[in-house]
Amino acid sequence: MKCQKCGVPLKGLRAMICKHVFGVKRSEKHPHLCNKCEPKACAKPAAKKKKKGKR
Ligand SMILES: [Zn+2]
Numbered sequence: 849m850k851c852q853k854c855g856v857p858l859k860g861l862r863a864m865i866c867k868h869v870f871g872v873k874r875s876e877k878h879p880h881l882c883n884k885c886e887p888k889a890c891a892k893p894a895a896k897k898k899k900k901g902k903r
Pocket residue numbers: 851852853854855856881882883884885886
């Protein structure tokens with residue numbers, strides 16, 4: 849079983865290695881994709897941070 853986008857192994861020993869080395873694992877919502885290729889609909893990255901008053 850591999851990720852359909854990037855082809856990383858999602859199951860087995862190689863998947864464990866990838867998980868430890870690259871932090872890539874199988875997506876829970878999208879079992880045919882890894883967590884890096886899954887569509888991120890609900891996860892909103894904090895792109896803009898407002899910092900004030902640090903001078
Ligand atoms: Zn992938």
